[in-house]
Amino acid sequence: MVGRVLGGRYALGERLGGGGTAFVYKGRDSLLNRTVAVKVLNTQLTSDEDFVAKFRREAQAAASLSNPHIVGIYDVGQDGDIYYIVMEYVEGKTLKHHIMDKGPLDTSQALDVAMQIAEGLRHAHRHGVIHRDIKPHNILLTRDGQAKVADFGIARATTSSTLTQSGSLMGSVHYLSPEQARGGFTNERSDIYSLGVVLYEMITGQVPFTGDNVFSIGLKHLQESPRPPRELNKDIDPRLEEIVLKAMSKEQGARFSSADGMLNALADIAGSMENQTERKMSKRRTKEQAESLPELDNTYVPGMNAASTTRRNDMATKSKKKTPWLTIVSAAMLMVMLTTVMVLLYVFWPRPEVEVPNVVGHSLQGAEVLLRAANLSYTIMDGEWNSAVPANEVIRQQPEGGRVVRSGRVIQIVPSRGPELLEVPDIVGMTLLQAQITLLEAGFVLGQQSTRSSETVPVEQIIEQNPRVGFRAERDQQIDVVVSTGPVIVELSSPPLVGLSEIEVVETLNALGLTVGAISRDYNPAPYGTIIGQSPQAGERLRPGEAIAIVISRGTLLPVTVHIPRSKLPANAHLEISVEDREGRRVVVNRVVAPGEEDVNEQVSGIEPYRLIVKIDGRVDRDETIGRGGN
Incomplete structure (x- = not known):
């Protein structure tokens, strides 16, 4: 190339x-x-x-x-x-190379780069363009520190064609949003998630999720929370960590609503850092100025005690006006004390002790009878899904059975809600990776996988599922699938085509369900228009619809020397030599014979047999057939 x-x-x-x-x-x-x-x-x-x-x-x-x-x-x-x-053309290197070479960026550098990326995304989103593949590999850094986002316009086009290929996805999966990992709808907030991951890597030097393969990393984007950046780098500004984690929220609605919002949050931190630097410099200047001032003398000021006495007299006068309020406050305090005494009497007043009956395994009605018989109260807590215990049967109590408590004690009981039944999602038409993610999100797991040919469902997509879509099944139940292997393929033997005409080749291949591939032509002693080569060769195995490339003979290229004696050529004679063969008529020599030029000898060629025509000043001097049947 x-x-x-x-x-x-x-x-x-x-x-x-x-x-x-x-x-x-x-x-x-x-x-x-x-x-x-x-x-x-x-x-x-x-x-x-x-x-x-x-x-x-x-x-x-x-x-x-x-x-x-x-x-x-x-x-x-x-x-x-x-x-x-x-x-x-941008001179510089990618952000990925910069991180690999230099390690994590400091806060000010990371803010600068992230703000530039956010600015680029803001512009693109306002024009209705979503990137969908934001990653450090697509961020170019110029020599003067400017960041530029690359590959707009190719990410969306390649999503369906390349993201299912593990080789090309591996570089991007570390930065994919959860909705992209599950194959769902993407929008501007998908870019914001990816920018959050890029910022995470900038300040920590590593990606938030790693794994052995594309699938394991994709699941972590869907299910796991990233390790807080400050656990990896304690020097990270807490506000910056907050921005990263917000941008990387699993739910789109919890992220920044736009690149503009994220840009403003980053700018606030950058601005406060500049202000802090300015304040530190200002304090340093103030301290230096204070050290240069003369020291003040702590001397007695006449009249100071008199002023203090006057203020005390004024306060005494005001306190007399507030005396009625003291009565109200005292009464309120007395009420509080009486209430406290009553509560303490209730709590500590001697009551008979009873043993708590074990109601685990009993129905709610049976548990009520046992607890009331023991002079105990009860409260029913929120039930829990449990596939092993029938609905409305007690699975846990607090205090436990056998404990000794005072009569009237409230016992908390937790009933079973029975097995949790979830609606099976539709995974027909998905790849195994997409189906596994969809099932995990819905509370199921991928079960047995079998294969079957299909004339309509593409290869590696699911044809059938069991249980079917909409069926209510227990959580963690396996969903079995049948995967398409594509249409039934019957291998054919490549037919011998050498020696046939082009029309015969087309008819032969059409009858076998094959097609004509690339056609080339070459000079060969074989008759003009016959097949002299094919690929694949005769006898090789082919599938229906595959093409066979052919080489067609152009016949024999026969050269000849045209000799014209000088005596036939007037001064400044115009010489034209043309050839007419199976590929048409063409002028091969067209020139003026220079004065003083000796006999003319021109080398020409054509596909045998061919017609040779020589004209001198427009008059035909020679018209003959060269090759078989000619001279």
């Missing part, structure tokens, strides 16, 4: 990087004479027409974004079967 020119304009230079989705090259725009970055999509993705259409829409929408914190998109194009995006 290096050295290739796309769209007649973008020359590809060194490869800068790439992954499962695309490869990035440093390029040169010959029209505008500027350095660009060219992202070439993986050809495995471009075979999907729906993907290509979605990619074009998303990339064109992203191209409308113009913000200093977003990598600009200049052009979106196609060159043959190659789809590419031309972007602003």
